[in-house]
Amino acid sequence: MLMNQGESDYTGKLERAAQLLQDHTGPVVLVTHIDPDGDAIGSCLGLQRTLRFLGKNAQTYASVPRYLNFLLENEDEILPPGVVLTPETLLVVLDVDSHDSKRVEGVTLEGTFPNFILNIDHHGTNVRKAQLSIVEPAKAACALMVAELVALLGVAFTRSIATPLFTGISTDTGSFRFTNTNSEVLEMASHLLSGGADLGFINESLSQTPHHMYRLQAQVLGTVEFLHGGLTITAQVNTAMLETVGASWEDVESLVGVIRSAEGTELAVLFKVYSEDSVKLSLRSRGRVSAQNIAIALGGGGHMAAAGVTVNASYAETRARFELEAVKEFSRVGMGSGL
Numbered sequence: 001m002l003m004n005q006g007e008s009d010y011t012g013k014l015e016r017a018a019q020l021l022q023d024h025t026g027p028v029v030l031v032t033h034i035d036p037d038g039d040a041i042g043s044c045l046g047l048q049r050t051l052r053f054l055g056k057n058a059q060t061y062a063s064v065p066r067y068l069n070f071l072l073e074n075e076d077e078i079l080p081p082g083v084v085l086t087p088e089t090l091l092v093v094l095d096v097d098s099h100d101s102k103r104v105e106g107v108t109l110e111g112t113f114p115n116f117i118l119n120i121d122h123h124g125t126n127v128r129k130a131q132l133s134i135v136e137p138a139k140a141a142c143a144l145m146v147a148e149l150v151a152l153l154g155v156a157f158t159r160s161i162a163t164p165l166f167t168g169i170s171t172d173t174g175s176f177r178f179t180n181t182n183s184e185v186l187e188m189a190s191h192l193l194s195g196g197a198d199l200g201f202i203n204e205s206l207s208q209t210p211h212h213m214y215r216l217q218a219q220v221l222g223t224v225e226f227l228h229g230g231l232t233i234t235a236q237v238n239t240a241m242l243e244t245v246g247a248s249w250e251d252v253e254s255l256v257g258v259i260r261s262a263e264g265t266e267l268a269v270l271f272k273v274y275s276e277d278s279v280k281l282s283l284r285s286r287g288r289v290s291a292q293n294i295a296i297a298l299g300g301g302g303h304m305a306a307a308g309v310t311v312n313a314s315y316a317e318t319r320a321r322f323e324l325e326a327v328k329e330f331s332r333v334g335m336g337s338g339l
């Protein structure tokens, strides 16, 4: 694979990170992004357990969503956001740009960055301003990068370490179905399974749909529309729908996955109408168009296959802006004729 200059020394940087963590005697604080997903929590837990195995004082601060609680071995394994760093703390920021203060959760970093920061991330939009930024967009999951770091630290994949890392890789590859599922992903998944990652436990724990979700899905699926000659499927969800069925915004994350399998579509978009002037789009692509390009054009970010953006405008205006950018993206890849 051809890599650009900044990313050509991935292994060297990972080795530096391993050395840094080995040598560090003070506390290690791990944080990740807001609305943490399986990759975010899995990366933190995999690294935290590895560091504790090495005798380090390592602690994650994050808001664990209820559906990922099964990964925790005890209830205070991850503490709520709001840590105050001491000068001797090494800060590890996973699965998010350490310098994106709106997205980093757990610690307040606005303006000042007094501590040494190790940033491990696979988002190409990362500005790479940490003292050690390991950013590799070609990696399917941050948990894959952490697993490679764990191997460099010489720590074996036990059930306890492998299970969250496997969950992270599984989450960001859509259970090994997205196009980012390459041989490297499957090889690492194999190593993690050999180490005791419990695939059955992970998948059964992740497929525990709360009863109200079926009623929420009925409401959201009632809003489905097909645009762009059937290339795009959209749906929307708003506060009133959530209130009707007793659901929360946290419940909504998975719904874009429900619509993305529509026959003949290339793009799936779920509009989360937070208020009169705030709408979040969750975009999914099957791989021919870039969800990331559309999200970036609207002020957000993400990956080719999965991206998101919050637009401060009405639903109607947000939707109009989205449709414009989607047509541009379909045109860019030669699918725009007649749209």
Ligand SMILES: [Mn+2]
Pocket: 039, 040, 095, 122, 141, 142, 172
């Ligand atoms: Mn990720």
